[in-house]
Amino acid sequence: MPVMQGAGTINQALRRLPTGPGYLVGLVPAAYWITLAFQNRLGADPVRTLEHELGIIALQFLVAALAVTPLRELTGVSFLRFRRMFGLLAFAYAILHFTTWLVLDRQLDWPRILADLVKRPYIILGMTALLMLIPLAATSFDRAVRWLGGARWRRLHRLAYPATALAAVHFIWLVKTWPLEPLLYAAVVALLLAWRARGAVFSRRRRIRGQRAA
Amino acid sequence: MRRKLGYADVTPKNLYLSRRTLMAGAAGLAAGALLPGGALARIAAEASPYSIDATPTAYEDITSYNNFYEFGVDKGDPKAHAGALTTEPWSVVIDGLVGRPGTYPLEDLVAPARLEERIYRLRCVEGWSMVIPWIGFPLADVLSRAEPGSGARYVAFETLMRPEEMPGQRGFFQPLDWPYVEGLRLDEAMHPLTILATGLYGEELPNQNGAPLRLVVPWKYGFKSIKSIVRITLTADQPPTTWNLQNPREYGFYSNVNPAVDHPRWSQATERVIGGGIFAPRRETELFNGYAEEVGHLYAGMDLTVHY
Numbered sequence: 001m002p003v004m005q006g007a008g009t010i011n012q013a014l015r016r017l018p019t020g021p022g023y024l025v026g027l028v029p030a031a032y033w034i035t036l037a038f039q040n041r042l043g044a045d046p047v048r049t050l051e052h053e054l055g056i057i058a059l060q061f062l063v064a065a066l067a068v069t070p071l072r073e074l075t076g077v078s079f080l081r082f083r084r085m086f087g088l089l090a091f092a093y094a095i096l097h098f099t100t101w102l103v104l105d106r107q108l109d110w111p112r113i114l115a116d117l118v119k120r121p122y123i124i125l126g127m128t129a130l131l132m133l134i135p136l137a138a139t140s141f142d143r144a145v146r147w148l149g150g151a152r153w154r155r156l157h158r159l160a161y162p163a164t165a166l167a168a169v170h171f172i173w174l175v176k177t178w179p180l181e182p183l184l185y186a187a188v189v190a191l192l193l194a195w196r197a198r199g200a201v202f203s204r205r206r207r208i209r210g211q212r213a214a
Numbered sequence: 215m216r217r218k219l220g221y222a223d224v225t226p227k228n229l230y231l232s233r234r235t236l237m238a239g240a241a242g243l244a245a246g247a248l249l250p251g252g253a254l255a256r257i258a259a260e261a262s263p264y265s266i267d268a269t270p271t272a273y274e275d276i277t278s279y280n281n282f283y284e285f286g287v288d289k290g291d292p293k294a295h296a297g298a299l300t301t302e303p304w305s306v307v308i309d310g311l312v313g314r315p316g317t318y319p320l321e322d323l324v325a326p327a328r329l330e331e332r333i334y335r336l337r338c339v340e341g342w343s344m345v346i347p348w349i350g351f352p353l354a355d356v357l358s359r360a361e362p363g364s365g366a367r368y369v370a371f372e373t374l375m376r377p378e379e380m381p382g383q384r385g386f387f388q389p390l391d392w393p394y395v396e397g398l399r400l401d402e403a404m405h406p407l408t409i410l411a412t413g414l415y416g417e418e419l420p421n422q423n424g425a426p427l428r429l430v431v432p433w434k435y436g437f438k439s440i441k442s443i444v445r446i447t448l449t450a451d452q453p454p455t456t457w458n459l460q461n462p463r464e465y466g467f468y469s470n471v472n473p474a475v476d477h478p479r480w481s482q483a484t485e486r487v488i489g490g491g492i493f494a495p496r497r498e499t500e501l502f503n504g505y506a507e508e509v510g511h512l513y514a515g516m517d518l519t520v521h522y
Contacts, residue, residue: 040491046491048342122480177460178389
């Protein structure tokens, strides 16, 4: 495993950081955007802005969670202790994003909301990603790992990969042309998933080789 | 001793005054009319029976939330970058199937016009709307003076192409093909609701809203109302239009506001109302943006789901 110079020092510093307050820090942007929205300080189209900002942050936390392992393998720097927090914050922002859409944007117009949920690909993708995150959030505590057993828990939590991919496509699919921002997110997500796929192929080959040797 | 001639010598007084409304010298004529933009003086314009009875969206919102991709794809980009656009002098080429083709200085197009205030709702294809008090005059006036030929059936429009002043037209990443082009059927173009706008809220058009001359077709989605026009061409065949070229399945030539015909990716049944804060109720989108009575006959017998 390649180790970047100074990785040990960084890891030591990271170990000293408590994770608890991280949740509060992670929710500061939500408080910031929601406050501005209620003060009507988000410009001409505040609902769209709030929706967009909350969605972007959800995607950013998903990307952060997905980047933990590649970062550790590339540099030796480990954010593993914070991965659960990244995931749960991503879920919290996804819920806030969805609630904004439901309540402020579509204004609880249920017939039209339901029609959108079955008809509009970008909404179906976003909704599917959110649904995938629910079992992950629900089994994010230590005891759930013991209940499920490590292997099953890890298999379940691979749902984070398709959820992040769907979220990135959801972003591209709702814009009018090909603006840079959603494409950049999609590129980063694609790279992270490719890294995982590569890792999976290697470890499978290793496993197969190991079985032959035995 | 001969003085060098300037614009003021050849331009009708009401026009050059209107073009300099923001200057201190006009303050005396302004009668203290204080505008939301903070500027003094108003362009003299008559009220119009075509105006809708709705409270206009705030000036700040109308001039800071714009789709004008020549200046960037974000809604705030036009306001941030359009200041550098030179709109004086400006001329418009009128050509194609007309009896009097030529390059017309903007002043010549605007001078004969009786300016009107037209309060229209602008419905964007993205699913939002705002109410804008335009200052303008019927496009039909300009077209009639150019004498359309008997074979003319369509009108093509073109926006300025000037990458050195339009950052959205520069660089590696181009969202659309430039110049931006739009088109109308001749009967749509001649309809009294169709105007060329030179101002809004009693002021000259801010650059981000399509200065110095833009089209406003209130029963169609906003992107049909092409900005900063430099060419008007009368044609026999349906002209290409920018968004239709970008994605023909999503943006048709007609692009009439129609709650029953969805964008392939989203519903057009309702619209977010700009400027009302986060609890502003959505609006039910109206057929032809509320002008079904005035323009419905233009599409009699047409299947609007095919000619979207």
